[in-house]
Amino acid sequence: MLDKVKSAGITGAGGAGFPAHIKLGAKAQSYIINAAECEPLLATDRTLMLNFSKEIIEGIKAVREITPYEKAYIGIKEKNRDCGEALKKFIDVDFIEVRVLRNVYPSGDEQVMIYEILDKVVPEAGIPLDIDVIVNNVETVYRIGKAVLQDEPFSKRFVSIIGEVNNPQVREVPVGTSFSYLLDIAGKKDIDYVAIDGGPMMGKVVEVNEGIVRKTTSGIIFLERDHPLIRRKTQTIKSVVSQARASCCNCMTCTELCSRYLIGHRMEPHKIMRAIGMELTQPHVYEHAMLCSECNICELYACPIGLSPRAVNVKIKNEMRKEGKRFEKERLKEYKAPVFRKGRQLNTTRLTARLGLSKYYSVKPEYITEELKPDMLRIYLNQHIGAPAKAVVDIGNEIKANQLIGKLSGDFSANVHSPLDGKVISKGENYIDIEVRL
Template structure:
């Protein structure tokens, strides 16, 4: 098998949160391959630690992917503030004798440095077209954990584990490796909190992550972290606002100051994303569909809502409202040009991460979350068939089957975009539903048989 087949067989998807099947990305031919090690979401600590703990594996996986897509240069993007990690990566690039191909480049400590279009600009100076993807400017982007998984795929190891940071208002912030399908509550309890009645949990980073309505979920391949905060925290209250209340607040107070637009990362790259115009259209019930189309350029970084707006309004909601409305009518934005230049004001409007963290009320929780040796051994894992972009995986096992950790249990539907899934533990298949395959751990299965 070539690398593409190994990556496809291993079920690798984007580990940065998007979950796009990596084997599809590797089918492209690119001038650059970029490693997204920015990890710009406040409090999350996975990528920076993986690059320090597994530099050789990440570099080898990244190099292999870069060679496969025909790139002339492989650029690792990491924030310059991580001086020790930068030094480790540069030393290992030289030791592995790949310095003529792989280069470590430092990123500014801004939000959202990890947005792939911002990353492309910071590393190459190229602007991805509106409504476009990096390959349109000759770039393929992958996350550092994804590169690690590419290395493991090259030695026949599928994706059955993922790394999670648990942070926020907790006694013990930490990062941990867990089997895919682990109950989220089992991980959260390692933070030192037992009673979550007065807590709320954000699934992912504090900027883009949604509030969890229930703690009964399970980890997927694209899970990156959980932020625990008290229910009365500003961020929890902000993210918990209902759609109807957001509409009323927007209509009552928006003064069209343009701050949401002037600091929008995509607008600063030269795109026509202008949230203040979406607020205007929503508040005054404007019906110009052509003018609403720019809402589809929103990357949902949430900077407009959680930092830019001086009145604390909800511009991102306005964008999402029109994106949904246009999607229902199957209307798509069409760029009016193909070449884009970043706006001259961009360098003066970049948002330092520390300022963002302070604005979010997270400064007291901006602490290390060291990798822990603790082991989570769930009795039952629930492997989602929908933990990636595309069609759900089709089960190839039956209830009662015994499976080994790493065994394929779900395949990509014929002719569809998707990813394979594998057993993350050894044991018996105890349930198969439309959205998941449940596996009971081997020792529990044996004890039940003996009982």
């Protein structure tokens, strides 16, 4: 079964796209299915649970055949209790349980979810396996079931297509589809668009004509270019650092709301901002930037004067990585969350209002089952963490749907498949362009 997962090119359906066969090659006591739809506005996980509950449960059972965990927990938000009921109809074993989480951000962060469900803390700079836990996104589990039971590769994924469009929707989208095609499908308006690849908090701003759906693309938010959220997300790092040095009052709000600090990690953004502001050389302070999850609460919600601790942390992390440095402090013997943790968690309704996105919060994207067939696909060979896949097709080759076009290079990599029939018309170092046969 593990070979089928590996062959199908299953990766994490969010985040860095960790190859699933690596995770499932380990053993753990607990298996957590992350179905919390961490980011506001997205409806991808919800759509999956309401329409493919049986397949998700089959995927969870299939994982147990690969790595024999003792208990599986499906984490959902309170607002999605109907999804929990849909899943329970197909749970006929005692080792799968639905757990309801508060409607807070970032409850879908895997370390936060582990704390909420198991009351355990992943060690600083550690991974869930350090405490005998494996976590997969709900779509990853769905794709694992498809691979094991139907030999179907991971070549399409569910995407929320939302924002300033006429017809917000969730579709199963061929990997390699352009954002511009999806904007046309959702009904564009006469405005100057940009897109956020992912959710409003952690998603990256991209030009519409440059965006391409990858295995990790859970949502696309189309917004007007001058939306305040876009302006915040596109500040230059030079501007961010200058503002930090000139304006930070060290009020500590960024730390008090930090999702890592609130599970007991020594992540204190205000100390890093103070060191930057005073231009201090304090390696022991800067080292803690490596603990930042980049959830963006500090930048887009906490700071009362609109500074960007997350961007500062990212800059420090990148510089430390270039120098080959890692977080090397001795791990604590015990991690304790602050007593005020629950009161500091961030309600998603309030967060959405702060982001200037309230008009979209009550909109329910429609799930549309009609198959999408764009004229062209650009399929990247580096859609996952680890080594890029190696192209196994050439220009002029005819391609069948679900055909392997990129073979994993080394074990820490992932196969890549074409989602549709077509013809290879060009290729680059890390991509293959396919003209789709309509």
